[in-house]
Amino acid sequence: MSVACFAADWGTTHLRLWALDAAEAVLWERDSDEGMGKLAPGGAFESALLRAIGGDMPEAGTVPVIICGMAGARQGWAEAPYATTPCETPSAADATRVATASERLRVFILPGVKQQSPADVMRGEETQIAGLLAREPEFDGVVCLPGTHTKWARISAREIVSFQTFMTGEMFDLLSRQSVLRHGLGEGWDADAFLTAVSDTMARPAGMSAHLFGIRSSGLLAGLAPAAARSRLSGLLIGAELAGARPYWLGQRVAILGADGIGDAYETALKAQGAEVERVDATHLTLDGLRAAWTALKETA
């Protein structure tokens, strides 16, 4: 089978590339660490894409390349202007066509989504949401996308109605690796310590910054175990986020798009609050969203 389309999830630190055949089946998939952060704006992206494709270009013809993520940021390959909420998930019709040196590529970068007030932005997550809607067009509720910058979005009538971003994941990374707390943290998971911490900051988010230093003090004075310390750090941050995101999840159907450990943490924390939660395996959501954009492109061509 020969390659009919390339689909790319191009973030800050990674490029994930899929080759699809004419029936939209995956021929191969590969990862590169040439994320946006390593590349100068413009042509460096085309070179990185060609390196990722390697010897696997089809022998003739032009191939569409559908891209989502930070490659569409101002510092990326080319700026793909944001769609504005409330809006449908961006499709190929909204994509930015990027000129390439190679005549063999037709590159399209999908827009991100912005919200005017409160100001907020996403690039990449909208394509995961598009993948969810491709599978389940009638989805009506809230999606939670845990990550470095966790997003909460209200979805109704195929539109992203509103969304909000929390820095929880990035704060966990910084505090666990580079702050004074790193001395007391270790591997492993303590579910009780996590849930206690979630309720501490949900009940009183103002206490977070003091509770954080309390992890250090409890390590020194009370022998807080390294796994419990790490779980408590995660719980304090997620509890404060859930207090802030309450208007999103309270009384709503919540789908967590994430199959990994961080998705488990959000699920446990939300269920402890009595929320109705479902998990969606996010592994192929971005691919499904990119595939849906390619389908739309073929229909408009």
Next chain:
Amino acid sequence: MSVACFAADWGTTHLRLWALDAAEAVLWERDSDEGMGKLAPGGAFESALLRAIGGDMPEAGTVPVIICGMAGARQGWAEAPYATTPCETPSAADATRVATASERLRVFILPGVKQQSPADVMRGEETQIAGLLAREPEFDGVVCLPGTHTKWARISAREIVSFQTFMTGEMFDLLSRQSVLRHGLGEGWDADAFLTAVSDTMARPAGMSAHLFGIRSSGLLAGLAPAAARSRLSGLLIGAELAGARPYWLGQRVAILGADGIGDAYETALKAQGAEVERVDATHLTLDGLRAAWTALKETA
């Protein structure tokens, strides 16, 4: 005049050393970057101290060395056990006598202070408080010591009654230098942006994590100026701290021990809440506290 005592504020990143004459006047003062973080526990500290003294040892006799700070931590020169709240500020009688290779030095490390519940610790700040009480023995109220780990302490009848530590300063450093927010921050100060941010998180501390990412979004979408972005980051963190520390400052006399920009920020934020605030020049508070400990040592000797 010859050196009668060395006084040292030995923190994680710096050693500050003063030489005092018999009348407790400062003969000289020097800074070294050989903080606790750079030294192996034990004898490396004696070598670093002798390097800082250089050729300025008195010609004969033994010299007392009074030390406060992280040199007394478990990973320091020698562990100086904590005093426990409520307690007077530690004096020379509570100090840990450390054996040295040199017979010319008599080294005393002052204890830090711990609180059992909620668990909390300080090492160094208690000596600043001792300096304040040396100047103003009748002080009754709350002290705020802004820094990497800001401390709030209730002082009454010459005792540290209780205290609480907030990670505000360290979070500001990490977020401003290493998070996604670093792209939008610049030098300068915007007092309005600071105060608006303080009231945003004081009114609703649960919103902090989303407001933090909002700095990035507002930079991208609304052209938030770099100085305003930096001031807003500071205000969001300090506002959340003030919400958490409210039981400390509400209706109390608050002394901010800090003459620099961060002290200004706390003063402005607290005054906007109607708090009664005074500023204390902290430059020599630690020295005054160490001097008081030496005075006590001479009296007991």
